[in-house]
Amino acid sequence: MKTRTALLGAAAAVAFAPAAMAERGSDGHVNIIYWQAPSIMSPYLSGGTKDIEAASMVIEPLGRYTETGEMVPFLAEEIPTVENGGVSEDLTSITWKLKPGLLWSDGTPVTSADVVFTAEYCMHPEGGCAQGAKFDGVETVEAIDDLTVTVTFTGPKPVPYGPFMGGQSPIIQAAQFADCLGANAPSCTEANFYPIGTGPFRVTDFKPNDVIEMEANPNYRDPAKPAFATVTFKGGGDAAAAGRAVLETGEFDYAWNLQLAPDVLQSMAAAGQGEAISAFGTLVERIEVNLTDPSSSLPEGERSTVAHPHPFLTDLNVRKALSMAIDRDLLVEIGYGQAGRATCNLVPNPALFASDNTDCLTQDLEGAKALLEEAGYVDTNGDGVREKDGVELSVLYQTSTNAVRQDFQALIKQWWEEIGVQTELRNIDASVFFGGDPGSPDTFQKFYADVEMYANNFDGTDPQAYLAAYRCGNEPKPATGWQGENINRYCDPEYDALLDELARTAVIEERAEIAIKLNEMLTKESYTIIPLVDRGRVSARSNTLGGVVLNTWDSELWNVADWYRIDG
Amino acid sequence: MLQYTVRRLVIAIPTLLLISLVIFLLLELAPGDPMAQMPLTIPPEVRQQMREALGLGDPTYIRFGKWLWQFFVVEPLHLLDIVFGTSFAEGQQRVISWQTRSPVMDIVAQRIPQTLWVVGVAYIVAILIALPIGIYSAYRQYSWFDQAGTFVTMVGFSVPPFFSGVLVIVIFSVTLGWFPSIYDTTHSVTDWDSFVYQLRQMFLPVMVLALQITSQLSRFMRSSMLDNLNQDYVRTARAKGLSERVVVLVHVLRNSLIPVVTVIALGVPSIFGGAIITEQVFKVNGIGQLLITAIYANDLPMVQTLVFIFAILIVLFNLIADVLYGILDPRIRYD
Numbered sequence: 001m002k003t004r005t006a007l008l009g010a011a012a013a014v015a016f017a018p019a020a021m022a023e024r025g026s027d028g029h030v031n032i033i034y035w036q037a038p039s040i041m042s043p044y045l046s047g048g049t050k051d052i053e054a055a056s057m058v059i060e061p062l063g064r065y066t067e068t069g070e071m072v073p074f075l076a077e078e079i080p081t082v083e084n085g086g087v088s089e090d091l092t093s094i095t096w097k098l099k100p101g102l103l104w105s106d107g108t109p110v111t112s113a114d115v116v117f118t119a120e121y122c123m124h125p126e127g128g129c130a131q132g133a134k135f136d137g138v139e140t141v142e143a144i145d146d147l148t149v150t151v152t153f154t155g156p157k158p159v160p161y162g163p164f165m166g167g168q169s170p171i172i173q174a175a176q177f178a179d180c181l182g183a184n185a186p187s188c189t190e191a192n193f194y195p196i197g198t199g200p201f202r203v204t205d206f207k208p209n210d211v212i213e214m215e216a217n218p219n220y221r222d223p224a225k226p227a228f229a230t231v232t233f234k235g236g237g238d239a240a241a242a243g244r245a246v247l248e249t250g251e252f253d254y255a256w257n258l259q260l261a262p263d264v265l266q267s268m269a270a271a272g273q274g275e276a277i278s279a280f281g282t283l284v285e286r287i288e289v290n291l292t293d294p295s296s297s298l299p300e301g302e303r304s305t306v307a308h309p310h311p312f313l314t315d316l317n318v319r320k321a322l323s324m325a326i327d328r329d330l331l332v333e334i335g336y337g338q339a340g341r342a343t344c345n346l347v348p349n350p351a352l353f354a355s356d357n358t359d360c361l362t363q364d365l366e367g368a369k370a371l372l373e374e375a376g377y378v379d380t381n382g383d384g385v386r387e388k389d390g391v392e393l394s395v396l397y398q399t400s401t402n403a404v405r406q407d408f409q410a411l412i413k414q415w416w417e418e419i420g421v422q423t424e425l426r427n428i429d430a431s432v433f434f435g436g437d438p439g440s441p442d443t444f445q446k447f448y449a450d451v452e453m454y455a456n457n458f459d460g461t462d463p464q465a466y467l468a469a470y471r472c473g474n475e476p477k478p479a480t481g482w483q484g485e486n487i488n489r490y491c492d493p494e495y496d497a498l499l500d501e502l503a504r505t506a507v508i509e510e511r512a513e514i515a516i517k518l519n520e521m522l523t524k525e526s527y528t529i530i531p532l533v534d535r536g537r538v539s540a541r542s543n544t545l546g547g548v549v550l551n552t553w554d555s556e557l558w559n560v561a562d563w564y565r566i567d568g
Numbered sequence: 569m570l571q572y573t574v575r576r577l578v579i580a581i582p583t584l585l586l587i588s589l590v591i592f593l594l595l596e597l598a599p600g601d602p603m604a605q606m607p608l609t610i611p612p613e614v615r616q617q618m619r620e621a622l623g624l625g626d627p628t629y630i631r632f633g634k635w636l637w638q639f640f641v642v643e644p645l646h647l648l649d650i651v652f653g654t655s656f657a658e659g660q661q662r663v664i665s666w667q668t669r670s671p672v673m674d675i676v677a678q679r680i681p682q683t684l685w686v687v688g689v690a691y692i693v694a695i696l697i698a699l700p701i702g703i704y705s706a707y708r709q710y711s712w713f714d715q716a717g718t719f720v721t722m723v724g725f726s727v728p729p730f731f732s733g734v735l736v737i738v739i740f741s742v743t744l745g746w747f748p749s750i751y752d753t754t755h756s757v758t759d760w761d762s763f764v765y766q767l768r769q770m771f772l773p774v775m776v777l778a779l780q781i782t783s784q785l786s787r788f789m790r791s792s793m794l795d796n797l798n799q800d801y802v803r804t805a806r807a808k809g810l811s812e813r814v815v816v817l818v819h820v821l822r823n824s825l826i827p828v829v830t831v832i833a834l835g836v837p838s839i840f841g842g843a844i845i846t847e848q849v850f851k852v853n854g855i856g857q858l859l860i861t862a863i864y865a866n867d868l869p870m871v872q873t874l875v876f877i878f879a880i881l882i883v884l885f886n887l888i889a890d891v892l893y894g895i896l897d898p899r900i901r902y903d
Contacts, residue, residue: 249742
């Protein structure tokens with residue numbers, strides 16, 4: 001790195017002008033470290049965040065989300081809306097217009113045919129496209145002229161920004177991927193590793209699961225950008241080592257997603273080489289309550305199905321008491337520090353969609369005890385566990401294996417036992433827990449436990465699909481191979497009716513109002529979901545790297561074209 | 569000897585086939601899912617399509633058969649193509665990694681140099697240090713040198729690399745700033761300066777690895793020397809009036825090296841296997857790191873192929889060790 005440092009110094013000395021006015025490539029080299037190493041440069045073949053974000057430096061969508069969740073055009077002239085006529089009145093089609101004069105990094109023009117091809121690539125039935133959900137409900141994608149594309153949906157789509165919007169859905173070059181459709185997708189190693197893009201950088205060397213070398217794209221649309229001539233995108237190791245490389249040794253300029261204990265991060269930042277930056281998105285660590293009976297005495301195929309309601313968790317008072325007993329602020333302090341905020345919401349962001357629900361934030365052990373007492377749960381046999389009609393309040397609490405989650409389990413167990421709920425803990429390896437193998441009894445979908453804890457979020461800024469997961473009938477069950485997203489087996493006709501209304505509403509304020517109501521039905525009105533922590537993203541940047549705007553709504557590297565070197 | 573070698577090689581074939589089946593079935597039975605690391609925002613139907621695109625829809629025996637064909641036929645043909653510029657393997661499906669959708673062997677070939685540089689150098693350094701220490705410790709048994717050596721080797725043997733690795737990073741990278749903490753795999757040696765940089769970036773991982781290997785080898789060397797030092801032939805050599813130097817370095821050392829050479833040969837496959845933890849700590853990203861990330865991602869073709877390559881190497885070097893034994897020790901005859 002010595003020669004690089006020297007190069008950097010030289011570059012910095014030459015380019016003494018303010019960074020914003022710098023020429024392309026004038027700021028030399030930048031080092032980025034992701035402790036999960038990218039495997040492929042295509043979000044369509046891998047859903048992994050590391051791959052999506054690495055690819056976002058090279059291939060771009062028509063529009064992106066900013067750090068506040070607003071939509072901004074990238075390859076498109078403007079974001080189509082009903083007001084500007086880009087979205088049809090009946091909400092069944094959206095028309096995108098490309099900026100004129102865009103070039104791929106190989107010098108050929110970007111046309112609507114590339115956009116049409118991108119849709120064809122991802123919607124191919126044999127391709128196994130990871131972003132298939134983005135193209136859900138798309139009937140046709142047609143080129144109107146060289147720069148205009150119309151996406152037609154099978155029905156009204158109030159939020160038509162699935163395809164071509166955000167880091168998950170960038171435009172790929174038709175010429176390069178022409179032979180890579182469907183079952184051929186994996187055989188196009190060259191195209192998958194060295195995609196031709198429109199972004200600020202292009203790949204010069206790709207070593208899967210190790211390192212990517214990039215250089216400034218000579219055909220990038222802004223002639224003054226990017227400020228950096230070359231990039232090293234290193235992967236591998238662990239979050240602590242990545243943080244150390246930026247904050248303590250200064251070898252790297254940017255480290256992604258530092259899931260570290262708050263005190264560890266603090267002591268690293270004290271070295272003064274850089275700073276930890278954080279931003280909040282939609283990721284919520286929560287406890288999901290099983291409304292069905294997971295008892296092992298039931299025959300296989302009937303456990304945790306709607307045929308058998310849970311003996312006591314179907315009682316609102318019990319769920320509410322479990323929530324009241326938790327001190328969320330303490331959990332944040334222990335587990336996440338600046339990367340977490342206590343929350344009572346399933347949808348904590350964006351601000352417009354967030355309910356002002358804060359009633360769970362204060363722990364109330366006495367209140368929880370009184371509530372259980374009132375509901376008839378009393379400890380008659382003196383074993384410290386409450387019971388009613390001979391049913392003991394005893395829960396099995398499972399989650400994935402992870403240091404912070406086990407800390408949370410231990411604390412929450414202590415609080416629950418204090419209010420007379422016996423708690424048994426269990427943790428399962430993440431690859432099994434989230435693996436979705438229908439043959440395994442340990443997946444979060446099967447939910448062979450009374451409560452379970454994990455985190456989930458939604459893409460983009462609109463929670464419709466996320467909230468629709470809790471539709472009646474969408475629960476994992478034997479008939480669907482235990483696939484399904486309604487983990488709690490929640491069922492409320494009123495909720496489903498509101499969901500339908502949301503799917504028909506286009507005005508954003510009205511949508512927000514409905515979404516807030518749906519969120520409250522799941523949280524403060526029914527405690528089906530017990531939200532704990534709104535988990536932010538913490539990354540680190542070196543003191544000499546400018547222009548970084550941490551964004552949780554899109555790729556973290558969404559504005560890498562604007563990054564520059566701060567002298568000194 | 570030749571006959572013995574050929575016989576062993578022939579026996580190795582069914583052994584390896586059996587090993588490959590066992591590995592395949594173990595991976596098959598192990599819980600896990602290649603989609604587990606994908607974000608939960610990807611809906612289940614899409615996950616199912618992705619699994620099918622990976623070939624997970626086929627029954628086990630078909631997938632095993634495909635893998636056998638790809639590994640034993642397509643990959644060697646592909647290698648032939650590269651060497652001789654032919655096109656036997658054109659259009660044939662190679663062993664494809666699920667994570668990267670690219671041929672496993674290409675990635676392995678890319679990773680081998682890193683691993684050989686770091687782990688291989690560590691192995692050589694360790695041998696160079698361990699042998700003299702072992703010899704002198706045995707010759708001066710219970711001297712302060714022996715005691716100190718025993719202490720250091722015990723510490724080196726017991727301290728795990730995830731501790732010693734981070735410790736040397738904190739000392740030499742963070743506090744003193746002498747060596748980089750992250751290995752630059754894109755670095756290529758072109759001149760003196762870049763060679764010096766390569767040495768600097770290798771220093772810490774090699775140190776951590778060599779400490780461990782030295783500890784094991786020097787204990788072996790010491791005990792093997794001790795076994796020989798009390799033998800009758802040593803007394804005879806001394807009685808003949810040979811100098812201590814000749815007695816120890818010629819007579820005793822040569823005889824003591826026989827088991828040590830075997831141990832060294834048996835350890836060679838571990839060089840190719842990489843050092844999972846040390847590679848992770850220093851981001852060397854060699855074979856070890858490749859294996860562990862593949863395991864995390866449930867990338868079965870990658871894990872299967874890597875583990876099987878290790879199996880081949882282990883079988884092969886076992887054979888080499890046995891043959892070496894016969895060559896070095898004339899008392900041992902296989903025929």
